[in-house]
Amino acid sequence: MNIITKLTETVTFIKTKTKIKPRVGVILGSGLGHFVQHMKVETHIPFGEIPHFIPPTVDGHSGNLILGSIDDVEIVVLQGRLHYYEGHSMEVVTFPTRVMASLGIEILIVTNSAGGYGEGMKAGDFMLIEDHINMMGTNPLMGPNIKELGPRFPDMTQAYDRELLQMAERIFRSQKTFCHKGVYVGVTGPTYETPSEIKMFKSLGGKAVGMSTVPEVIAANHMGLRVAAVSCITNLAAGITENKLNHEEVTLVAKQVEQQFCSFLKEFVLKV
Ligand code: HPA
Numbered sequence: 001m002n003i004i005t006k007l008t009e010t011v012t013f014i015k016t017k018t019k020i021k022p023r024v025g026v027i028l029g030s031g032l033g034h035f036v037q038h039m040k041v042e043t044h045i046p047f048g049e050i051p052h053f054i055p056p057t058v059d060g061h062s063g064n065l066i067l068g069s070i071d072d073v074e075i076v077v078l079q080g081r082l083h084y085y086e087g088h089s090m091e092v093v094t095f096p097t098r099v100m101a102s103l104g105i106e107i108l109i110v111t112n113s114a115g116g117y118g119e120g121m122k123a124g125d126f127m128l129i130e131d132h133i134n135m136m137g138t139n140p141l142m143g144p145n146i147k148e149l150g151p152r153f154p155d156m157t158q159a160y161d162r163e164l165l166q167m168a169e170r171i172f173r174s175q176k177t178f179c180h181k182g183v184y185v186g187v188t189g190p191t192y193e194t195p196s197e198i199k200m201f202k203s204l205g206g207k208a209v210g211m212s213t214v215p216e217v218i219a220a221n222h223m224g225l226r227v228a229a230v231s232c233i234t235n236l237a238a239g240i241t242e243n244k245l246n247h248e249e250v251t252l253v254a255k256q257v258e259q260q261f262c263s264f265l266k267e268f269v270l271k272v
Pocket of ligand 1: 113114115116192193209210211234235236237238245250
């Protein structure tokens, strides 16, 4: 079945369950799913019940599509996401993003947890993503272009919208939450990086590394969405400290900053 048919079936299914017409979409990363408690939920659908969605396999990712509002802003939220390292094709990984775009969102806010290696970074910091480097060795738009979705050669000079970035910075400042700004390097995982890989990413101008976001941001740009993205720096990257990395630490730190993160996100959704 081609992707347009799949998208049509999925969007038709979702529209039978909701009256919400979302303008903003949000993807919640590891340990950041509690944001939904800050919204008025109208519809909550587990990924497993949505045609052509696949339930996530990672701890800390619940896998729900949620429609609702914050004040009078109607939003759609992915609580959990699919990763390339789970063995899914890029088409599967980006499908939920394409569904949100097909539901009519204009703005996509992507969140993730990431390892940090920028100057002065520490676990629990935030970083607004200014740009990315795709180190996944593939691209979700490979293969025949689906012209109904977007152009063959999408421009990526402002993959992360400057106005949204400035707005996000102002909100962090007004909430007295420090945030870094920098380049996110997207890798496949599932191994964490070697210290030498982190040295290389640093020499390339990166400040954070993670196993998500890049595919979704590419698919969103292809479909003409304005994108903003924020990383929760859950740990210092490999070799920056002597500590070994583990997923439990990542989800624990994300939980510790969740309140600050939710305050930011709520304000951001209201302002965009
Ligand atoms: N590397 C890659 N992905 C991550 C990390 C990391 O150190 N922390 C959280 N996600």
